[in-house]
Amino acid sequence: MKPIITAFEHSPDRGRGLARDMRVRWALEEAGVAYDVRLVSFAAMKEPAHRALHPFAQIPTYEEGDLVLFESGAIILHIAQHHAGLLPGDANARARAIAWMFAAVNTVEPPVLDLQVAKFAEGDKPWAAERMPLVRERIRERLRDLSARLGDADWLDGAFSAGDLLMIGMLMRVKPSGLLDEFPNLAAYLARGESRPAFQRAFAAQLAVFTAHA
Amino acid sequence: MKPIITAFEHSPDRGRGLARDMRVRWALEEAGVAYDVRLVSFAAMKEPAHRALHPFAQIPTYEEGDLVLFESGAIILHIAQHHAGLLPGDANARARAIAWMFAAVNTVEPPVLDLQVAKFAEGDKPWAAERMPLVRERIRERLRDLSARLGDADWLDGAFSAGDLLMIGMLMRVKPSGLLDEFPNLAAYLARGESRPAFQRAFAAQLAVFTAHA
Numbered sequence: 552m553k554p555i556i557t558a559f560e561h562s563p564d565r566g567r568g569l570a571r572d573m574r575v576r577w578a579l580e581e582a583g584v585a586y587d588v589r590l591v592s593f594a595a596m597k598e599p600a601h602r603a604l605h606p607f608a609q610i611p612t613y614e615e616g617d618l619v620l621f622e623s624g625a626i627i628l629h630i631a632q633h634h635a636g637l638l639p640g641d642a643n644a645r646a647r648a649i650a651w652m653f654a655a656v657n658t659v660e661p662p663v664l665d666l667q668v669a670k671f672a673e674g675d676k677p678w679a680a681e682r683m684p685l686v687r688e689r690i691r692e693r694l695r696d697l698s699a700r701l702g703d704a705d706w707l708d709g710a711f712s713a714g715d716l717l718m719i720g721m722l723m724r725v726k727p728s729g730l731l732d733e734f735p736n737l738a739a740y741l742a743r744g745e746s747r748p749a750f751q752r753a754f755a756a757q758l759a760v761f762t763a764h765a
Numbered sequence: 766m767k768p769i770i771t772a773f774e775h776s777p778d779r780g781r782g783l784a785r786d787m788r789v790r791w792a793l794e795e796a797g798v799a800y801d802v803r804l805v806s807f808a809a810m811k812e813p814a815h816r817a818l819h820p821f822a823q824i825p826t827y828e829e830g831d832l833v834l835f836e837s838g839a840i841i842l843h844i845a846q847h848h849a850g851l852l853p854g855d856a857n858a859r860a861r862a863i864a865w866m867f868a869a870v871n872t873v874e875p876p877v878l879d880l881q882v883a884k885f886a887e888g889d890k891p892w893a894a895e896r897m898p899l900v901r902e903r904i905r906e907r908l909r910d911l912s913a914r915l916g917d918a919d920w921l922d923g924a925f926s927a928g929d930l931l932m933i934g935m936l937m938r939v940k941p942s943g944l945l946d947e948f949p950n951l952a953a954y955l956a957r958g959e960s961r962p963a964f965q966r967a968f969a970a971q972l973a974v975f976t977a978h979a
Binding site: 602606607608609617618619620621622623624625626628629643646647649650652653654656657658660661664665668672673676677678681682685689693696697699700 | 816820821822823831832833834835836837838839840842843857860861863864866867868870871872874875878879882886887890891892895896899903907910911913914
């Protein structure tokens with residue numbers, strides 16, 4: 552049964568792969584799962600029909616027969632549990648890969664989201680310039696720890712996993728800030744993720760949506 | 766094999782159950798798993814021995830034989846996958862409960878963390894008073910959606926699950942802000958969680974640590 556995901560009709564990131572459907576597309580590509588996409592406008596996203604799929608009126612959602620899921624982390628975990636390629640077979644290694652998934656969304660992403668807020672929601676506020684270094688320092692703190700743990704390994708814990716996928720998705724959002732320049736091993740880790748064929752297919756697919764609607 | 770978790774020796778929340786070991790203790794109590802606790806000081810948390818367990822130098826961690834985990838969400842999912850009481854048996858319902866776990870940590874928690882930052886890290890900044898209503902409004906937006914979805918149900922999706930556990934853990938952190946007063950069904954949902962015997966055992970255990978070290 553071909554799953555259906557939702558994505559922005561007009562992504563505010565202009566096809567740079569920063570919207571959260573990118574992570575889910577990438578996971579589907581890694582797992583070799585064909586999928587369909589239903590595009591939603593900002594207006595339609597707030598309507599009851601979409602809210603029935605996503606209580607917080609966001610994208611992506613995931614429909615597979617009777618199953619409806621929201622939250623990119625949960626969707627990716629679901630895909631990873633049903634297909635090879637995203638989680639190790641060994642039970643302990645699997646639990647650790649899932650720990651990296653949560654670390655990406657709950658420890659590293661909050662300060663990164665705060666940077667988005669500082670730029671896009673509070674960029675015109677009188678405190679914007681003075682507050683920005685504090686926001687950046689909180690991201691730097693996480694990156695410092697992440698960089699120390701990664702060291703010169705290719706991936707966070709053994710083979711590439713859904714934990715790397717989500718963490719690299721985070722780093723894509725960090726990249727425009729320039730903060731990755733301070734952590735060459737994280738910049739290389741991001742590049743390593745972006746060079747995966749599955750990433751490239753997913754990236755091209757989301758970019759094609761932007762190009763077609765531009 | 767009795768798992769060992771770590772918790773603050775001196776919790777900055779003064780035993781109000783807002784530190785993240787509370788969620789893990791609650792999950793272990795729901796699952797009927799006996800556990801040991803190793804207390805760590807703020808200084809010890811930054812040392813290599815603790816960083817080997819937790820790359821971001823935080824609590825809680827979880828040790829069970831050879832397995833070492835960090836991230837409360839991942840620890841709770843691990844417990845839920847190995848014991849009854851935290852996830853439904855039906856595969857689709859299970860995936861949806863996990864979606865609520867991610868919603869709690871990745872959609873609802875970031876603005877709640879931002880409120881902590883606004884109060885404790887930026888409370889003395891010149892913009893503190895003017896910025897606070899914006900921070901509160903971003904939490905309110907999430908609570909509005911959560912309240913609409915919960916309606917008059919007892920739990921988010923059928924029986925109590927690890928999704929409710931993490932969401933109620935979030936709402937405990939929201940409560941001091943007064944924002945829950947605007948959403949009576951969420952206040953009742955929080956109270957329903959807090960009245961569970963497993964919650965009460967976990968709460969008493971973490972409070973006892975604070976009392977003993979006070």
